[in-house]
Amino acid sequence: MFPWNYGFHFGAASVIFLGAFYTVLVVVATTILNALWRAHRDLSKGKVEDIRWHSDFHDLSAADRTCRHVLTGEIKSRECPHAFDCRECETHAKRIALHPPVRAAEAEAEIFGMSFPLDRMYHRGHTWARPEADGTVTVGLDDLGSRLLGTPDAVELPEPGSRVQVNGTAFRIHKREADVRVLSPVDGEVVETGSVDRGFFLRVKPFADPMDMRHLLRDAEVKPWMMRELERLQLALTMEGASLPSLADGGVPVADIASAYPKTDWDAVCGEMFLEP
Amino acid sequence: MKNSRRDIFKFAGGAVAGALFTPAPWRLITDAALWSENWPGIPRPARGEIRARFTNCALCPAGCAVRARCVGEQPVSLAGVRGGLCPFGLTAHHLPYHPARLKQGPIEEASAAVAKRAADGIAVLDLNPGRTVSWTYRRAMALLKGRYLAPESQAVAYDLSAAKTVLSIGAPLLDGWGTPANVIAARRNFRLIQAEAVESRTAVLADEWIPLAPGTERAFAQQILGALQGGRPSVLASELAGNGPSLVIGDAPEIPEINRLLGAWGKIVVAPQEAPVPDSWTRSAAAITLLADVPDHSIHVLLIDESAAASYIPWHRIQPKLANENPLVVTFAATRGGYARHAKYALPIAVYPELTDDIAPAVDSIHPTFRISVPLVTPPAGLANPAEFVGALAGATASNALRERADEIHKAGLGTVLTYADAKETPVKELTPDAFWKALTEGGEWTQKGARRILSQAPGKSIDPAVRPETAIDLPLIAIREPGNPALVSPLMTKLYQESNLRLAPNRVALHPDDARAANLTNGARAILQTRAGKCSVEVTVDPAVPPGAVLVGSSPGIQDVCAPGVRAKVVSA
Amino acid sequence: MVKEMDKEFITRGVRRCSTPRFLLWLAPWVGLLLFGAYSAGLCLVKGLNQTNMDNRYAFGLWIFVDLTIIALGAGAFFTGFLLYILKFKELKAVINSAVVIGVVCYSGAMAALMVDVGQPLRAWFTFWYPNVHSMLTEVTFCISCYLVVLLIEYLPIVLKNRKLREIPAFLVFEFELHKLIYVLAGVGTFLSFFHQGSLGGLYGVLRGRPFAFREGIFVWPSTFFLFILSAAAVGPSFLILTTWLVEKITGKRLAKDRVFQMLARISGILLSVYVLAKTVDTLIWINRTSPSLGFTASQYYDWKPFGTWILFAEIVLCGLVPALILLTPRLRARRAWLIPAAALACCGVALNRYVQTVQTLALPTLSFDKFLSYTPSWQETGTVLGVVAYGVVVYSFSFRYFQIFPEERELKIEVRPQAEEEPALAGRF
Amino acid sequence: MIAESKKTPAARYGMSIDVDRCNGCGSCMVACAVENNIPPATAGATDRTGLTWIRVFRIDNGAEGAERRSAFVPVLCQHCGKDAPCVSVCPQQAVDVDPATGIVGQMPERCLGCRYCMAACPYHARYFNWWDPAWPAGMEKTLNPDVSPRMRGVVEKCNFCHGRWHAAKTKAVANGKTEIDPADYIPACVEACPSGAIHFGNLNDAATETAQGARLPNSFRMLESLGTDPKIYYQSKKNWVREISSAPRPAVGKEKARG
Structure with a gap:
């Protein structure tokens, strides 16, 4: 193995064989060390939430990764290459520049009996962000999200003062067997926590002022997105074995959908809907 | 910080x-x-200066000269001084450590019991006659009015070097028959015809092998005798007669007469000669009685000396000679496998190379010789010395007999002594008695290469012509005997018995594949060997070299007790 | 709540049986595994006299099994190679399964080898004093390196477990490692290429065994290349077979038909190339190699029971026939053809390994040798069964807790309508 | 040491075995076992699991009945001179060829017991320690101090009594000689053979009996067609015995030699 070991001959065979062996060792070791070093760097830079989202996003089925502009029918098919962070997206920027989002006619969109006030912006993980007058942003579950989780069994909110980031965990909600990580629509520092009854869960002081909210859905985008989400919900329910009247029949999602499907794997349904495969 | x-x-x-x-x-x-x-748990051989010591092998009458490589006092390997040794002799330095060795026995109790009943009719059975200790026994028996018994033997010696054609009827000529060095040296000069049922190690190297039907050795000998006597001519008989001097060896009773007719008697077959014996011994020695000549039920006390037994006598031939009521049998044995199975007392004895004993002349030894096997290893305590045991019964001291004999040889002043260490031959005359004794006990041989004596006694009283084949439908096989083994063999003999099947292990029988199949036996199976005389547990070797209809039997005492060569036998699955 | 004890470890959205049921399924395999451990323990403590191998049959059941499972485990390297290097994206559906099979096969083979050698504690001498001219050195180096690579490839699968990835360090490491996995796939391909080859070379270089000896290119006998080809050819077939088997046992659909078809096509193409090469090699061996060593090839097949039928079975029945089926789109589209063809291909390679190891040693070389037979002792068989049980246990665990088939969730919906007529074994995992 | 062995011409030790003189007594086998500290067989050992560095095979001409003839052939490591099949296969250099003597050596201390060399050897001259070596109590005192006993799980084989070679070499060096005296170096089997069937010596030295034996017209080597250049030469005047040098032929209706 080494020139000083018994029986070592400096021949072509030895040099080629051991050369290849050491190369393999070096390559494998380098790869591992590289991965470890990168992981260490990520951890120290606090990129865990970012990576968790990227990893989750990567595992979403292709249909779930559709670009928002496909939902609105602007583009025929496109998979989001930026993990739903449209702030980095050139296509989005161009699109916005070409067709500024149409303001919706009413102040509130009603979709299958669910209300989506348009004073706020929606994250594809079923949260909304509403800029407040004091420069903070309130974060809450949208109507579909609320109905999916009904009255939560438990809510785990971050401590005020902690940080949340876009697509990172905002808070956790337990409902039946479901344990859902709700994704944050904004970057910032938590200044106040709410509750189901107060209508919001977090009040966040954004890092950047004004806050960049390009990645959130708004106005006319909400409706097509919601239609798509209901389709997904339908699919998820079917997949998880729901046998009760399906939504496609025109049924309106009840206030507590979970209780309507007692035999369904609610964890799987929520995972699907809250973008957490 | x-x-x-x-x-x-x-x-x-x-x-x-x-x-x-x-x-x-x-x-x-x-x-x-x-x-x-260097894993632990593996024995480390003792280190030390290696030196050569010399002795004579006491395992059989060949008495080969042996050079032992010793570390300190411990022999670590043996080699022949004149040519190679047989595998038994080569590994004899393992014998003292053999797990089956008999190490303890009630010597004093046996001595007292024998002494008490010696007057009833005592006998000593000496299975290795012709030694100095044999004289001790004869002297003791003379004093005790007992009998000195020897196994039946032809009292002849053969001078192979004088033969031009040798016909061996089943004798293991090249496989332990005589002294290997002599036989191999002579082999170049004679044509060897081996007549035998199985292609033995001798037959393989013979110039011609005549495959006999199993059990027809005697008939074959009779045929030759008939041809020589002018009956139906036979090619073989003419060859023997025409290509002389010819010699025939074997067990058949016709053979001495054949040799006489061939002119070998007196020329090749001569009288064995003994080294000088003190007059006092010869004067007061009991006669040699052959076992067969002893009247039945006449022995009350039988002492058997098994040490270095040249042959084993089946127990069923000894037993009838014993008294009906409570016979006392004492055996001097190295293992429990021999007569110890039948004896009241089995007394442990020293084994070569622990023992001090002289060696009886071999069958091909035509000159008087005297060789002592000197101990290379100190024997353990608690062993019996047969000579002293028997001597003590008669009130005679026997412990110094070897030296007395050597002094007698020295006194005669004839012959030379060969010392192995320097390969020098010195006339006895040039040595002092002590120097002569020293030469003998440090590895030497005394020989007297003088004029040989012609046999005075002509052979062939009356030969029992009857060859009655045993008729037995239930015993389909005919036994053939593998040449004998020493009673105790080195554990390393597994190389030949078990790890290679080169030799048939003493407890095994070999069958032709067809016979094995008929008996539903496979290689290595346990089986029972049955004959008229009894049964014996054996292991089976399937060997196409064994002729169909025959069973080649090993030489363990158990097998010999029930199965003599030529008898009908059966092997059944155990 | 024993029933749902391990719920939080199970991938979201897949259906797995209850914990007691899973334990019930594992019980016999764990029993077998313990029996195997006992058998192997006997061989390690008391020595190889516990086996029925001997000086003439120096290799036995274990080597045959090792060679076979390493060939079958070749799916791991070959799928990785196709997916990460040649970018056959569809194979993402089975790559995890392939890696688990690889880990199982290679670690099982290594374990069996450790029992097989007389002094396992000295195994590292091969690294310390390597004889670079020995095929076995190449095998040892490559297999141990490749096992390390496989374990590293297996790591992301483990770390991706739902519960484990909640630990940030695991999550991040898995993410970063997965990004570099193509490097490992490349290294794995390189190593596999050489050890599959040198396993073939192992026997091909035996000049003293004309039945196995082959001429070759440079330092490698032809079996070197034949083994690589055959391993690459049956790796995908074995993946088809295992995936199908898991589907049958669990009553779930795990991979899209497209994946099966692709694997079948790859296997078919490689298998036909292999059959061609093997035929040419056999002809050269019969007509040139063997006679030049003084052995007429026909004599090998005169020792019963190893007649020429074995050659026919190896090349035609278990080579050409499955190759043709796998190459015919109409036939391979139907499970009734696809699965037997894949099984035949696997049998073919097993037979080839059997012939190379067992028949080689059974045939006499000296004219007074006997034709030898050998039956493995129960300790040998037990050890092999233990390795099989170990494989089943590891695979079952992996299947239950890790995402072995990423398409499973998607395919769940398609199997739904038949839910009522699920096979009895449904939900086993 | 290396410079020294370059000065003197390398020896090529070999044997010449006269099959016609071997009566199969087995002395060579036990002498070998004594010399090389080979343990006696364990209870379960057979002729396929034993340790017999030199093994005498009984062969026959394949005929049945009266035509059947046998011979004994001692088979030991043939010390292949060219492309020794066992040397290149050992993964950890436990097998080597001494260029000074041409002896194929085996280092059991280095061996991991993979048995690849055994599969490689066409002469089946390699043996595996299937059992822990065991001697009856006390018998370990008779072990040869020049040879280390081997442990279970390693391969061993004939090395032309390396212990004896070493002793001879030491003696030669002590006497200020570069070459060992042929009389000092005789393997145990050669010494033990009662019929003198085995001759051992330097094949490069044309004067030795061994080299002369190798040149006899009825001399042959086992499986010479494999091209391994074995250094054990056999002689026999019998045609059927000489045929054992060639490949085996199955017994399907053909006359053949078998063991």
Whole structure:
């Protein structure tokens, strides 16, 4: 193995064989060390939430990764290459520049009996962000999200003062067997926590002022997105074995959908809907 | 400075990385390699200066000269001085450690019991006659009015070097028959015809092998005798007569007469000669009685000397000679496998190379010789000395007999002594008695190469012509005997018996594949060997070299007790 | 709540049986595994006299099994190679399964080898004093390196477990490692290429065994290349077979038909190339190699029971026939053809390994040798069964807790309508 | 040491065995076992699991009945001179060829017991320690001090009594000689053979009996067609015995030699 070991001959065979062996060792070791070093760097830079989202996003089925502009029918098919962070997206920027989002006619969109006030912006993980007058942003579950989780069994909110980031965990909600990580629509520092009854869960002081909210859905985008989400919900329910009247029949999602499907794997349904495969 | 856990990890990591650049870990690996190359638990041979010591092998009458490589006093290998040794002799230095060796026995109790009943009718059965101790027995028996018994033997010696054609009827000529060095030296000069049922080790090297039907050796001998006597001519008989001097050897009773007709009697077949014996011994010695000549039920006390037994006599031939009521049998044995099975007392004896004994002349030894097997290893305590035991019964001291005999030889002043260490031959006349004794006990041989004596007694009283084949439908096989083994063999003989099947192990029988199949036996199976005389548990070897209809039997005492050559036998699955 | 004890470890959205049921399924395999451990323990403590191998049959059941499972485990390297290097994206559906099979096969083979050698504690001498001219050195180096690579490839699958990835360090490491996985796939391909080859070379270089000896290119006998080809050819077939088997046992659909078809096509193409090469090699061996060593090839097949039928079975029945089926789109589209063809291909390679190891040693070389037979002792068989049980246990665990088939969730919906007529074994995992 | 062996011409030790003189007594086998500290067989050992560095095979001409003839052939490591099949296969250099003597050596201390060399050897001259070596109590005192006993799980084989070679070499060096005296170096089997069937010596030295035996017209080597250049030469005047040098032929209706 080494020139000083018994029986070592400096021949072509030895040099080629051991050369290849050491190369393999070096390559494998380098790869591992590289991965470890990168992981260490990520951890120290606090990129865990970012990576968790990227990893989750990567595992979403292709249909779930559709670009928002496909939902609105602007583009025929496109998979989001930026993990739903449209702030980095050139296509989005161009699109916005070409067709500024149409303001919706009413102040509130009603979709299958669910209300989506348009004073706020929606994250594809079923949260909304509403800029407040004091420069903070309130974060809450949208109507579909609320109905999916009904009255939560438990809510785990971050401590005020902690940080949340876009697509990172905002808070956790337990409902039946479901344990859902709700994704944050904004970057910032938590200044106040709410509750189901107060209508919001977090009040966040954004890092950047004004806050960049390009990645959130708004106005006319909400409706097509919601239609798509209901389709997904339908699919998820079917997949998880729901046998009760399906939504496609025109049924309106009840206030507590979970209780309507007692035999369904609610964890799987929520995972699907809250973008957490 | 405060040390965090992190700092400790960093330090440890740095230390490990740094250590890789020192020789320590590499050295450690190499040491681990060396350690694993020498597992513990394996015996370490004792080291020490190696020197050669010489003796004579006492395992059989061949008495080969032996050079022993010894570490200190312990022989670690044996080799022949004149040519190679047989496998038994080569490994004899293992015998003292044989697990089956008899190590303890009630010597005093036996002595008292024998002494008490000696007057009833005592006998000594000497299975290795012709030794100095045999004279001791004869003297003791004369004093005790007992009998000195020897197995039946032709009292002849053969001068192979004088033969031009040798016909061996089943004799293991090249496989332990005589002294290997003599036979191999003579082999170049004679044509060897081996007539035998199985292609034995001798038959393989014979110039011609005549395959006999099993059990027809006697008929074959009769045929030759008939041809020589002018009956139906036979090619073989003419060859023997025409290509003389010819010699026929074997067990058939016709053979002495054949040899006489061939002119070998007196020329090749001569009288065995003995080294000089003190007059006082010959004067007061009991006669040699053949076992067969002893009246039935006449022996009340039988002492058997099995040491270096040249042959084993089946128990069923000894037993009828014993008194009906409570016979006392004492055997001097190295193992429990022989007569110890039938004896009241089995007394342990020294084995070669522990023992001090002289060696009876071999069948091909035509000159008087005297060779002593001197101990290379100290015998353990608690062994019986047969000579002293028997001598003590008669009130005679026997412990110095060998020296007395040597002094007698020296007194005669004839012959020469060959010392193995320097390969020098010195006339006895030039030596003092002590120097002569020293030469004998440090590895030497006395021989008197004088004029040989012609046989005075002509052979062939009346030969029982009857060859009555045993008729037995229930015993389909005919036994053939593998040449004998010493009673005790080295554990290393597994190389030949078990790890290669080169030799048939003493407790085995070999069958032709067809016979094995008929008896539903496979190689290595346990089986029962049955004859008219009884049964014996054996292991089976399936060997196409065994002729169909025959069973080649090993030489263990158990098998010999029930199965003599030529008898009908059966092997059944155990 | 024993029933749902391990719920939080199970991938979201897949259906797995209850914990007691899973334990019930594992019980016999764990029993077998313990029996195997006992058998192997006997061989390690008392020595190899516990086996029925001997000086003439120096290799036995274990080597045959090792060679076979390493060939079958070749799916791991070959799928990785196709997916990460040649970018056959569809194979993402089975790559995890392939890696688990690889880990199982290679670690099982290594374990069996450790029992097989007389002094396992000295195994590292091969690294310390390597004889670079020995095929076995190449095998040892490559297999141990490749096992390390496989374990590293297996790591992301483990770390991706739902519960484990909640630990940030695991999550991040898995993410970063997965990004570099193509490097490992490349290294794995390189190593596999050489050890599959040198396993073939192992026997091909035996000049003293004209039945196995082959001429070759440079330092490698032709079996070197034949083994690589055959391993690459049956790796995908074995993946088809295992995936199908798991589907049958669990009553779930795990991979899209497209994946099966692709694997079948790859296997078919490689298998036909292999059959061609093997035929040419056999002809050269019969007509040139063997006679030049003084052995007429026909004599090998005169020792019963190893007649020429074995050659026919190896090349035609278990080579050409499955190759043709796998190459015919109409036939391979139907499970009734696809699965037997894949099984035949696997049998073919097993037979080839059997012939190379067992028949080689059975045939006499000296004219007074006997034709030998050998039956493995129960300790040998037990050890092999233990390795099989170990494989089943590891695979079952992996299947239950890790995402072995990423398409499973998607395919769940398609199997739904038949839910009522699920096979009895449904939900086993 | 290396410079020294370059000065003197390398020896090529070999044997010449006269099959016609071997009566199969087995002395060579036990002498070998004594010399090389080979343990006696364990209870379960057979002729396929034993340790017999030199093994005498009984062969026959394949005929049945009266035509059947046998011979004994001692088979030991043939010390292949060219492309020894066992040397290149050992993964950890436990097998080597001494260029000074041409002896194929085996280092059991280095061996991990993979048995690849055994599969490689066409002469089946390699043996594996299937059992822990065991001697009856006390018998370990008779072990040869010049040879280390081997442990279970390693391969061993004939090395032309390396212990004896070493002793001879030491003696030669002590006497200020570069070459060992042929009389000092005789393997145990050669010494033990009662019929003198085995001759051992330097094949490069044309004067030795061994080299002369190798040149006899009825001399042959086992499986010479494999091209391994074995250094054990056999002689026999019998045609059927000489045929054992060639490949085996199955017994399907053909006359053949078998063991």
